[in-house]
Amino acid sequence: MTVDASTTVAEAESSQRDTERLRVMDLLGPVRGRLFLGTAMAFVSSVLGLLPYVAVAEIAALLLTGGARSAVVWWVVAGVLGAAGRLGLLVVANFVTHYADADLQRHLRTRLARHMATVPLGWFGGRGSGELKKVMDDDIEDMHHLVAHAMLDVASAVGLPLAAIVYLVTVDWRMTLVTLALLPLSVLAMRIAHRTMPARMAQLMDAQRRINNSTIEYVDGIQVIKAYGQDGGAYRRFSSVVDEFCDVLAAWTREAGKAMFANMALLSPASVLVVVLGAGTGLVAAGWLQPVDLLPFVLVGVGLPAPFMTLLQGTQSLRKARVAAQHVSDVLAEASLPAPTRPRVPSTYDVRFSAVDFSYDGSNKVLNDVSASCPQGTVTAIVGPSGSGKTTMTRLIPRFFDVTGGAIEIGGVDIREIPQHELLRRIAIVFQDVVLVRDTVRENIRLGRPDATDADVEAAARAARMHDVIEKMPEGYDTVVTGRGGVLSGGERQRLTIARAILQDAPIVLLDEATAMVDPENEVAVQEALSELTRNRTLLVVAHRLHTIAHADQILVLDGGRIIERGTHDELVERDGKYARMWFIQQMTTEAVQ
Numbered sequence: 001m002t003v004d005a006s007t008t009v010a011e012a013e014s015s016q017r018d019t020e021r022l023r024v025m026d027l028l029g030p031v032r033g034r035l036f037l038g039t040a041m042a043f044v045s046s047v048l049g050l051l052p053y054v055a056v057a058e059i060a061a062l063l064l065t066g067g068a069r070s071a072v073v074w075w076v077v078a079g080v081l082g083a084a085g086r087l088g089l090l091v092v093a094n095f096v097t098h099y100a101d102a103d104l105q106r107h108l109r110t111r112l113a114r115h116m117a118t119v120p121l122g123w124f125g126g127r128g129s130g131e132l133k134k135v136m137d138d139d140i141e142d143m144h145h146l147v148a149h150a151m152l153d154v155a156s157a158v159g160l161p162l163a164a165i166v167y168l169v170t171v172d173w174r175m176t177l178v179t180l181a182l183l184p185l186s187v188l189a190m191r192i193a194h195r196t197m198p199a200r201m202a203q204l205m206d207a208q209r210r211i212n213n214s215t216i217e218y219v220d221g222i223q224v225i226k227a228y229g230q231d232g233g234a235y236r237r238f239s240s241v242v243d244e245f246c247d248v249l250a251a252w253t254r255e256a257g258k259a260m261f262a263n264m265a266l267l268s269p270a271s272v273l274v275v276v277l278g279a280g281t282g283l284v285a286a287g288w289l290q291p292v293d294l295l296p297f298v299l300v301g302v303g304l305p306a307p308f309m310t311l312l313q314g315t316q317s318l319r320k321a322r323v324a325a326q327h328v329s330d331v332l333a334e335a336s337l338p339a340p341t342r343p344r345v346p347s348t349y350d351v352r353f354s355a356v357d358f359s360y361d362g363s364n365k366v367l368n369d370v371s372a373s374c375p376q377g378t379v380t381a382i383v384g385p386s387g388s389g390k391t392t393m394t395r396l397i398p399r400f401f402d403v404t405g406g407a408i409e410i411g412g413v414d415i416r417e418i419p420q421h422e423l424l425r426r427i428a429i430v431f432q433d434v435v436l437v438r439d440t441v442r443e444n445i446r447l448g449r450p451d452a453t454d455a456d457v458e459a460a461a462r463a464a465r466m467h468d469v470i471e472k473m474p475e476g477y478d479t480v481v482t483g484r485g486g487v488l489s490g491g492e493r494q495r496l497t498i499a500r501a502i503l504q505d506a507p508i509v510l511l512d513e514a515t516a517m518v519d520p521e522n523e524v525a526v527q528e529a530l531s532e533l534t535r536n537r538t539l540l541v542v543a544h545r546l547h548t549i550a551h552a553d554q555i556l557v558l559d560g561g562r563i564i565e566r567g568t569h570d571e572l573v574e575r576d577g578k579y580a581r582m583w584f585i586q587q588m589t590t591e592a593v594q
């Protein structure tokens with residue numbers, strides 16, 4: 001049996017479109033009823049909008065042919081009622097859809113935020129904040145056209161022309177065909193010009209997403225970039241993203257411009273008037289049409305294409321809205337971290353890795369058959385060359401990602417059986433990149449335990465050797481800090497996050513490079529803060545500088561995702577393997593510096 005490739009591709013595209021439509025309809029679900037109501041009102045409003053034109057045409061005909069005065073009055077009333085009804089209904093329909101849009105925006109933002117709370121934490125690491133901001137903000141705003149305008153435009157574009165065609169056919173079917181003659185041409189021109197539009201719009205939105213990310217990266221990193229004299233290179237990278245966006249925008253504008261021009265030329269009142277008057281005069285001259293019957297075509301027919309123009313002008317916004325809806329629905333379709341079927345919570349806090357495999361991309365193993373036991377209340381240090389999987393190993397414990405093979409247990413309970421909030425409550429994480437939220441110092445520390453009193457917060461700050469620093473700040477504990485810490489030094493920011501972790505009082509602590517990049521004076525304070533944090537807890541620490549973990553209860557040496565050595569510092573130095581080499585190199589470097 002042979003398979004027709006073009007049919008298969010077409011089927012695949014059509015099924016993808018169906019899926020997209022289903023997804024968009026699912027997004028609109030909460031306001032679907034109101035959208036239908038608004039659309040129905042817009043349809044009736046559009047039909048009513050024909051009445052004033054018909055009234056003028058009929059009144060003119062009555063006056064020219066000496067018709068009854070009462071009929072003229074009735075047409076005047078009908079015309080005025082039609083105009084008022086059209087306007088009133090359209091206003092109400094717009095209210096209905098705009099309120100629906102506001103509700104939908106609130107609903108989607110909340111739904112996105114709730115969903116993001118359920119996806120694996122590691123998912124966020126792969127995305128720039130610009131990209132997430134775009135989905136939460138810009139994409140939802142871009143959906144405005146879809147919700148508030150698109151259906152109304154369609155209803156208006158269908159209602160008035162349909163009613164007009166019915167009316168015009170009753171006057172003269174041949175002239176009706178003449179009046180509509182330009183429409184198929186316009187649709188054809190539009191189809192040709194728009195053949196590449198969906199792809200161009202997707203490119204445009206992609207380029208916009210890259211600009212968003214690169215702007216945030218550029219602005220965020222500007223201090224470091226300048227400090228390293230790399231502003232030229234960074235600027236070139238940023239401006240190449242901007243150039244790329246401009247190119248895509250120019251291509252899109254050319255494409256859209258062609259389509260717009262073709263339509264404006266074909267559907268403008270002047271073009272329609274030329275066709276109607278030309279053909280109409282011919283029909284009158286041939287005696288096939290009464291001169292008075294030409295009036296409805298001039299009055300009604302000329303305005304017929306206008307709603308199509310509105311519809312066509314809206315197609316770009318509609319396309320943008322659909323791509324935006326697709327982004328929103330992609331994020332909502334992101335798989336949640338599987339919730340435990342039989343939730344359990346551990347009562348002891350040793351951490352055990354049993355034959356753990358892990359891969360970020362599904363093929364390359366970053367961790368390979370890792371087994372280790374970290375007894376409760378002990379310190380396990382993880383060391384190894386860059387890229388050996390140290391950070392990944394610690395990230396798996398709070399389920400930033402789920403293991404792809406084997407299992408991790410806390411107190412004998414598989415972490416996948418522990419409800420996520422219970423798991424995170426039991427693990428204090430001091431990240432490599434210290435992140436604060438834009439709030440007061442007090443609330444930044446209180447994040448560790450939202451119900452903590454001010455006295456608890458202060459006690460944690462004292463333990464983290466931060467109290468004196470905070471007291472000297474302009475507004476003490478009420479000083480607002482930014483995401484990058486504002487006036488705080490690197491070491492102070494770290495101690496603030498350590499205070500947060502101390503307040504959390506979690507039985508398991510994960511430290512990743514917590515003491516890197518601080519000056520010696522700060523390092524002493526950070527080390528003191530850390531020893532407060534880690535006392536009597538199960539501690540897993542990722543370290544590069546081996547002297548900080550020489551007293552660890554056990555050291556795991558990772559290389560290429562496998563544990564190649566394990567033991568205490570003395571045992572490993574004795575073994576004269578990889579750890580011993582790393583130790584001696586660091587010793588020599590330290591001595592050389594001193």
Ligand SMILES: Nc1ncnc2c1ncn2[C@@H]1O[C@H](COP(=O)(O)OP(=O)(O)OP(=O)(O)O)[C@@H](O)[C@H]1O
Pocket residue numbers: 125126360361366384385386387388389390391392393
């Ligand atoms: N989010 C991610 N997506 C894909 N690959 C990743 C991700 N995070 C890390 N990796 C890759 O996994 C491997 C192990 O990275 P990991 O950060 O765990 O190593 P590490 O030993 O902590 O390195 P370093 O000491 O440099 O911090 C590396 O090859 C890294 O490029």
